[in-house]
Amino acid sequence: MTAVFSDELRARVEADFGRVVDLLGRKVALKSISAEGITAEHMKRSAEFVADELRQVGIDAKVVQSRNPDGTPGAWEVIGSKIVDPQAPTVLLYAHHDVQPVPDPSAWDTDPFVATEVGTRLYGRGSADDGGGIAIHSGAMKALGDDLKVNIKVFVEGEEEMGSPSFIPFIEDHRDEFASDVIVVADSGNWSAEIPSLTTSLRGNTCVDVNVKVLHHPVHSGQYGGPILDANTLAVMLIASMYDANGDLAVPGVAAQEPVGGLQRDLDEATVREDAGIVDSYRLAGTGSLASRLWTKPSVTVIGFDAHPVEGSFNVVSPETTFRLSLRTAPSQHPQEAQDALAAFLQAHAPFGAEVKVTKLENGMGWAMDPNAVATKDALAAMEEAFGVAPINKGEGGSIPFIPELQRIFPSAQVLVTGPEDPKANAHSPNESISLPGLKNNILAEALLLAKLGE
Structure with a gap:
């Protein structure tokens, strides 16, 4: 030309x-x-x-x-x-x-x-x-x-x-x-x-719905609160168990990889913070290059959570709740494999023996x-x-x-x-x-x- x-x-x-x-x-x-x-x-x-x-x-x-x-x-x-x-x-x-x-x-x-x-x-x-x-x-x-x-x-x-x-x-x-x-x-x-x-x-994508149940019906939080943790608290504990102390996702079988073709330039943290509107006090989670954390390492986001709104809340121990997780998978991992690993982890780490049921949703490579x-x-x-x-x-x-x-x-x-x-x-x-x-x-x-x- x-x-x-x-x-x-x-x-x-x-x-x-x-x-x-x-x-x-x-x-x-x-x-x-x-x-x-x-x-x-x-x-x-x-x-x-x-x-x-x-x-x-x-x-x-x-x-x-x-x-x-x-x-x-x-x-x-x-x-x-x-x-x-x-x-x-x-x-x-x-x-x-x-x-x-x-x-x-x-x-x-x-x-x-x-x-x-x-x-x-x-x-x-x-x-x-x-x-x-x-x-x-x-x-x-x-x-x-x-x-x-x-x-x-x-x-x-x-x-x-x-x-x-x-x-x-x-x-x-x-x-x-x-x-x-x-x-x-x-x-x-x-x-x-x-x-x-x-x-x-x-990255690929897969979703699961997770139901956490502790009671067959609601009970008064003053009468039973303490030994019985509400389903929302148990769900939060389950979610937190997926991460290590650095904030890296630590679910066996969910793969991570480095940037494809090598990393020419890492992302600038100040720019990412400004573009995303991150509050000043928040420390970015995870380890390794910022690019790998955003592009090629897996991440889980809670994209839906069934909980009673603050407005109109009352003193009751919530018997069960459901939340939805969106898992972004490493580019080369098949999402079904990551979904299976995530489901197995969640069911194996039910806090205090609460009932945990995982419904597997759609996958995208x-x-x-x-x-x-x-x-x-x-x-x-x-x-x-x-x-x-x-x-x-x-x-x-x-x-x-x-x-x-x-x-x-x-x-x-x-x-x-x-x-x-x-x-x-x-x-x-x-x-x-x-x-x-x-x-x-x-x-x-x-x-x-x-x-x-x-x-």
């Missing part, structure tokens, strides 16, 4: 950027919350909007409704293609058009469904996750135009935020629409708004990239050219279970995980936003990657 063509692509991205920002603003306004019904009319409108925008940049796109494993109607999906040469490489571009709910709009500084520019960032639910991914694909396709030298297939999913329950049946029904040499998943992020990254790994793949090297070169600085590879503590499924079904495809987010994006949280300069560079990086893959 010549320097002249690279400069031309940069100029095209710059000239088209107003359209891209407008697209993103209109996408935010759609309120594409899949939790309010993946089959609902608002999700169909969201899919049709995305398909129309893709058609405007040369993709032959259409909206298709998926089916769930039980045969019931599933999410509204967008698939499409642009075939320039049957002999050329084929690249699948992935994003998702559904967004997270907004439980408390008052926690936002702006209207979550009105895209609002503040400084160099655009605020709004889905502006980064994953409207930014859609914007990147649209911008890259527009920039390349008739200079595109690879075949393109597109899949924009409608239920990623709901765990992609119909993903596998959909692939099986549309295998030809997914078959490709390179898969670009634009649903992750960069080291910062100024420093690009390829995502090297994703982790993923690690191939650092030696041609597409990986092309992507890193494209990122450096677009951003003007060398990329820093990084892992992600989150999970995208369909990526290993794609890799399993299409084992010869090279998978690249990119994305529009940065540490300030607040995906899934109040004040979600996207860096506009970062978005522009991401568009250019994808355009340069596609150009390199076509050489």
Whole structure:
């Protein structure tokens, strides 16, 4: 690729950027919350909007409704293609058009469904996750135009935020629409708004519900409290038993690993504390690099707990309670193995012989990239050219279970995980936003990657 063509692509991205920002603003306004019904009319409108925008940049796109494993109607999906040469490489571009709910709009500084520019960032639910991914694909396709030298297939999913329950049946029904040499998943992020990254790994995920029972019925805390600990206290003791004195998860059979491909740069603790809003007095748990603790070591979070609210509470020993644990697993460990180990540990460590029952829920496999793949090297070169600085590879503590499924079904495809987010994006949280300069560079990086893959 010549320097002249690279400069031309940069100029095209710059000239088209107003359209891209407008697209993103209109996408935010759609309120594409899949939790309010993946089959609902608002999700169909969201899919049709995305398909129309893709058609405007040369993709032959259409909206298709998926089916769930039980045969019931599933999410509204967008698939499409642009075939320039049957002999050329084929690249699948992935994003998702559904967004997270907004439980408390008052926690936002702006209207979550009105895209609002503040400084160099655009605020709004889905502006980064994953409207930014859609914007990147649209911008890259527009920039390349008739200079595109690879075949393109597109899949924009409608239920990623709901765990992609119909993903596998959909692939099986549309295998030809997914078959490709390179898969670009634009649903992750960069080291910062100024420093690009390829995502090297994703943790897996598994969940369990744990029921702790000590009594067959409630009793008065003054009459029986002391020798009988309430179920909530026993549950907390059980949860605490999973950790050692350093705060490392210490459940036999739940694996840990170091960052995939080696650690180029550890995360800055002060930045992590600021971005996460950690109180000053809290000391970070665990040992080893901060990157490994966030990317590749396992972590457990109590994501649900059945307990009586403080308001209206009274003097009674709670007879039983249930809590839900979300276990993020090391990228290379099968989540079923970790789930089995966690369940066995919890049942073996019942405090004071309380009854503990574990219900095993869904699993999602982790993923690690191939650092030696041609597409990986092309992507890193494209990122450096677009951003003007060398990329820093990084892992992600989150999970995208369909990526290993794609890799399993299409084992010869090279998978690249990119994305529009940065540490300030607040995906899934109040004040979600996207860096506009970062978005522009991401568009250019994808355009340069596609150009390199076509050489």
